[in-house]
Amino acid sequence: MGKKHDNKITIKQRRQFMELKTPLYEAHVKAGGKIVPFAGFLLPVQYEQSGVIKEHMAVRTEAGLFDVSHMGEVLCKGKDALANLQKILTNNFENMVDGQARYSLMCNENGGVVDDLIVYKKGDNDYFIVVNAANREKDFNWMVQHKFGDVEFTNVSDDYAQIALQGPKAMDIIRRLTSEENIPQKYYHAVFNATVDGIPCIVSKTGYTGEDGVELYLDSSKAEEMWDKLLAAGKEEGLIPCGLGARDTLRMEAAMPLYGHEMDDEITPLETGLKFAVKMDKPDFIGKAAIEAKGEPKIKRVGLKVTGRGVIREHQDVLAGDQVIGHTTSGTHCPFLNYPVGMALIDPKYAEVGTQLQVDVRGRKVDVEVVALPFYKREK
Known part of the structure; x- marks a missing residue:
């Protein structure tokens, strides 16, 4: 021993x-x-x-x-x-x-x-x-x-x-x-x-x-x-x-x-909302042809505000009714805003601000609402 x-x-x-x-x-x-x-x-x-x-x-x-x-x-x-x-x-x-x-x-x-x-x-x-x-x-x-x-x-x-x-x-x-x-x-x-x-x-x-x-x-x-x-x-x-x-x-x-979290080797920049940093009008760059071939993104990064009880974390299913429509990529309680939020990659059909959804937090459904990003913006 x-x-x-x-x-x-x-x-x-x-x-x-x-x-x-x-x-x-x-x-x-x-x-x-x-x-x-x-x-x-x-x-x-x-x-x-x-x-x-x-x-x-x-x-x-x-x-x-x-x-x-x-x-x-x-x-x-x-x-x-x-x-x-x-x-x-x-x-x-x-x-x-x-x-x-x-x-x-x-x-x-x-x-x-x-x-x-x-x-x-x-x-x-x-x-x-x-x-x-x-x-x-x-x-x-x-x-x-x-x-x-x-x-x-x-x-x-x-x-x-x-x-x-x-x-x-x-x-x-x-x-x-x-x-x-x-x-x-x-x-x-x-x-x-x-x-x-x-x-x-x-x-x-x-x-x-x-x-x-x-x-x-x-x-x-x-x-x-x-x-x-x-x-x-x-x-x-x-x-x-x-x-x-x-x-x-x-x-x-x-x-x-x-x-x-919001991006990795599988997720394209357009799918995670970073189109501003991707210049498709450039002659060529590594990955351009594949991004073009994929066409309109089938997933979209959104902000989620927790309206129910609980804190959401990454890698949790996002639900519309009983249907899984995506997953969370990050989540936490925000000290300045004083409520929990998360970001998620979901089906664009459900991405409109105000859409009511749920997140599966270890078997418990927590109510969330799609909100505009960023959650916080400093006053200039």
């Missing part, structure tokens, strides 16, 4: 050893972060002093700070860099200005989504791509396997830390540490050669919370110093560190899709 028990401990230890730590791991532990494995990394799901609801509300009303260093970064350079992006990705990158960012999908030959990502134009023939944490290696390998001509893809994920400062007071906080020329004027733009309180970084006006704010990309070795400087600068504004729990409830309120 003893040997078997020892073996189990060894396997558990080996699993823990395999989980990567971001450059801010020690800062999270010090701040009382409850550490959990996520996308191959050890990250805080919440902090002892606050908890998910308090962290969520801080971002909606004041400001929150997130460690997003688990995300991946890839450089794309060379004379044929643009041609490669045009072929591998669904969006059109021809008319971008330096510093501009653009959201896109990367599809497989069947039109399913390999990943969703953001492309920044640093300059001619020079692009900076940000991919999802769980797909870092998969995405990089896909790009390398499908490259052509004079282009080089380089995985620089380990070189960068990424910190997201989000919330209505986020811009006031960043202005305490840097001058206006280091802050992008427009959403989905970045300043590449910025410095924030003496630390070189990329300052990007992007986020995953539905709020105003910035994401900072910087040398991994400077991550903890930057984290501390931001928290100190934002203390009077109510800035607190936030974990994965709040990151998920915030993106849910803002109805932002998450890879592996």
Whole structure:
């Protein structure tokens, strides 16, 4: 018996050893972060002093700070860099200005989504791509396997830390540490050669919370110093560190899709409502023919507001009467809205706002109503 028990401990230890730590791991532990494995990394799901609801509300009303260093970064350079992006990705990158960012999908030959990502134009023939944490290696390998001509893809994920400062007071906080020329004027733009309180970084006006704010990309070795400087600068504004729990409830309120939930290798971008990032008038891209062949989408992403009792989660059947018409992809209780919501992929016949449906929650039917997305939109 003893040997078997020892073996189990060894396997558990080996699993823990395999989980990567971001450059801010020690800062999270010090701040009382409850550490959990996520996308191959050890990250805080919440902090002892606050908890998910308090962290969520801080971002909606004041400001929150997130460690997003688990995300991946890839450089794309060379004379044929643009041609490669045009072929591998669904969006059109021809008319971008330096510093501009653009959201896109990367599809497989069947039109399913390999990943969703953001492309920044640093300059001619020079692009900076940000991919999802769980797909870092998969995405990089896909790009390398499908490259052509004079282009080089380089995985620089380990070189960068990424910190997201989000919330209505986020811009006031960043202005305490840097001058206006280091802050992008427009959403989905970045300043590449910025410095924030003496630390070189990329300052990007992007986020995953539905709020105003910035994401900072910087040398991994400077991550903890930057984290501390931001928290100190934002203390009077109510800035607190936030974990994965709040990151998920915030993106849910803002109805932002998450890879592996609202999209995957089987679901096309059009089926999950991301048509704006798919330019079918481009000469060609991987997956275009398959998306065209599928025709009008047979499923549609919708928002569901729970009108009955209960909370809905992912992978639950959506019902119209006794008929299964789709399934939920994400679901949670939203702290700011103060009611449970979910997103689902369903038969378009039932997608009209106001339609009354039900979700099967472990054998119990919970009443829901189709509502417009996003659930929450900040006041400009």
